[in-house]
Amino acid sequence: MNGFTILRSVQHYVGRIRTVRNDLRTQRFLNTLPADIRKDIGWPDLYTGRVREN
Template sequence: MNGFTILRGMQHYVGKIRTMRNEIRTQRFMNSLPADLRKDIGWPDMYSERRHRGN
């Protein structure tokens, strides 16, 4: 393995961590909204559907 392969692997790993943190931040924000507003934008339905699919 050369240095570029290791660097590419690290970039991929850091990108996944960043994506996970952004998703968690978004979920927290959406869950902090009033229930009627979440229902209007479809948040509970979209979130539960995604959890059932295993993503």
């Protein structure tokens, strides 16, 4: 492996981590919205059992 291949692999890995973190941040934000707004935008159709109520 040369330096460019290693750098490309690291950049790909960091990009995937960034994507996962952004997805989690978005899910947390949407879960904090009031229930009627979440219903209007169609959230959490995929996550009905995973929503935590405080």
